[in-house]
Amino acid sequence: MNTGGDDATKGGDSSGNEVRDDDDDSSGSSDDTIHAVPAPKINFFRQRQRKERDHLRESVTALEAQLVALQTQHAAAAALESPWRRRATLLKADNAYALLENDQLRQTLRAHIAFGHALRATTWPAPPTVSLVVDVPWRARRLSANAAQRHNAARAISWHQYTQLTRAMVAGGLVDCAVEKTSSVPKSWPGDIVVVETATCRLLAVDFEAVADTLWAVMVGGIPDVERPNFVLETFGDDVVYVDAPRRFAGLRGRNVDVIRRSKEVKRHVIVSRSILQDDVRCLDDDVAFVCNEEKWVVIDGSDGPAKTSVKFFMRSTPPQLGAARSSLEAMKEMETVVHNLMVDAIAMARGTERTVMQFL
Incomplete structure (x- = not known):
């Protein structure tokens, strides 16, 4: 038997190690390529999103x-x-x-x-x-005939007056009211507008709520003021009242209708008032010579303790608007002393209201 030939046929070296031919290597490499798992691709967009x-x-x-x-x-x-x-x-x-x-x-x-x-x-x-100036209710000072618009306008006008409280107290020098005083000062605003500002401060040894209730009753006509009577025309809620306060100025009959609001706070009550310049329901009478243009702020403060009340009153008034009965040059000439008359009228109003209130305290 020729065993050597068989060994040669199988292939090998003298050390006994098996020698693989080229065909075997090619077949093994092909199998590895078929079964290998591909490397995952990196999603750079998502990676950038995560970083952001x-x-x-x-x-x-x-x-x-x-x-x-x-x-x-x-x-x-x-x-x-x-x-x-x-x-x-x-x-x-x-x-x-x-x-x-x-x-x-x-x-x-x-x-x-x-x-x-x-x-x-x-x-x-x-x-x-x-929206022009005349379209804003608190600027126009007008009450329309429509019931809903009339109600909203009255409340908007009175609320705007309340928002101006701090400015009014600063203008009247009433922020820190330590002593009683009364002053009336004419001022000139841009556009040659004459304005008279009247400020009054009173210190009372009475509970502030009693003072506030009495003053409110006088202003809305609940307590009659003989010199300056007020009449309730309409109410717009529990805190807003529309009143008529007839006025005579420089010997002429005038009209003064006000929207008055009362705001109750913890240690003080605030009452504000604004003249209405046009009322579509209540038209002017033929003999009305003027329409008053006034705004008032009253603060009844009881923060200093029981039976210690300070009453701060500030009013700003301008020359009244002339009615149809006096819209002439002669009427304008009669207004030459308007500043003096405004000052006298404002002080008289403050003192008259004070006297009426004190009668019921």
Whole structure:
């Protein structure tokens, strides 16, 4: 037997190690390629989204912490502010809003003027429609004949007066009322408008709620004032009353109808009043020579303790509007002494109301 030939046929070396031919290597490599798992692809878009989300979460956390710190800092600073600083901040905000509103109205007016000058050009765009001054109830001081609009206008007018309380007390020097006083000062506003401001401060040893109830009753006609009687015309809720207070000024018969609001607070009551210049239900009589234009603020403060009450009264009045009976040059000439008459009338009104109230305390 030729065993050597068989070994040679099988293939091998002298050391006995098996030698694989090229065909075996090719077959094994092909099998590995078929059964190998492909490497996963990296989704760079989702990876970038995750990074952005994590960054946003960190930013939100940091901003929330910053907001809490700023709120804490603001609360601490507000607690240390003086009352005068708080009032000044509020008045500054009111002035900024008024200037912004004035600028917007000026821009709208310019647009309407430009539109009027360019009516011949059919392609000229019309300016946007805005609410003009006369459309705002508290600016127009008008009560319409429509019941719902009338009710809303009366409440809006009286509420606006209440929002102006701080400004009125500052203007009258009544914020810190330590001593009794009475003053009446004429002022000139832009547009040659004459304004008379009357301020009165009284200190009473009576409970402030009793004073407030009595003063309210006098102003709405519940307690008759012989010199200046008031008559209730309508009520717009429990806290707003529409009254008629007949007035004579410079020897002429006039009309004075007011919307009066009462606001009850913890340690004080506030009563505000505003003249109505036009009433679509109650038209002017032919013999009415003028329509009063006044606004009043009364603060009955009992924060100093029981049986210690301060009454702060501030009234601003302008020359009355002339009625149809006196809309002539002669009537205007009769108003030459209007400032003096306004001052005398305002002081007389304050003192007359004070006397009536004191009779029932």
